[in-house]
Amino acid sequence: xxxxxxxxxETVPTSTPTVLEMLQERIRAGLLETWLTSSSGRxxxxxxxxxxxxxxxxxxxxxxxxHAMDQDASGSSKDFVLVDxxxxxxxxxxxxxxxxxxxxxxxxxxxxxxxxxxxxSIDR
Numbered sequence: 001x002x003x004x005x006x007x008x009x010e011t012v013p014t015s016t017p018t019v020l021e022m023l024q025e026r027i028r029a030g031l032l033e034t035w036l037t038s039s040s041g042r043x044x045x046x047x048x049x050x051x052x053x054x055x056x057x058x059x060x061x062x063x064x065x066x067h068a069m070d071q072d073a074s075g076s077s078k079d080f081v082l083v084d085x086x087x088x089x090x091x092x093x094x095x096x097x098x099x100x101x102x103x104x105x106x107x108x109x110x111x112x113x114x115x116x117x118x119x120x121s122i123d124r
Contacts, residue, residue, distance in 0.1 A: 003112050004039045013039070016109040020102055027098075033082045036109075046105060047088070049079040053101035054090055057108065064123040068104050070096050071119050094121065 004013035007022065014022070019036065026034055027048050036044040043065075045056040058065035073092035080088040096104060096118075107115040114120055 003042075005036045005044070005109055008035055008037075016106060019109060020106055023102065023105065030081070031083075032080060044105065044108060046101070047080050047082065048098060048101070049077055049081075051098055052077050052090075052092065052095040053098050054080065054095045055101050055104050055108075057114065066114075066120045066122045066124070067094060068096050068101065068114065069093055069119040069121050070100075 005019065006013055007019070014036075023034055023046060026032070027050055032048045032050070034046045036046075038044070041060055043056075043058045043061070045054070045058070045065075047054045047056075055068040056065050057067075070093055073095075076089050076091045077095060078087070078089045080090060082088060095101070100118075104115055104118055107113075
């Protein structure tokens, strides 16, 4: 069975192209934190500051998960604004440029697995 994904508390699965379009619309609207839940119970978190994004996959709500990395990046980026209004700053190595992060999400939603060419930090 193919894994399907829904946005937040919605119950209708969302197609991959729709998710990618929705992520871009949410970023333009200043909604920089988005959570998706899969039919298998996994969660995918996408947090952006409009230039970079953190992509996290968790197996369940108690799982610290794993996140995509940019091992060649240095420095840090601010203005990751969470839904609760919290402003976070992350090391750039723990985030990806926005376009690459969207490609990672596309790959995960399409195949169910992270792309093999992207480094991941296992936070478990």
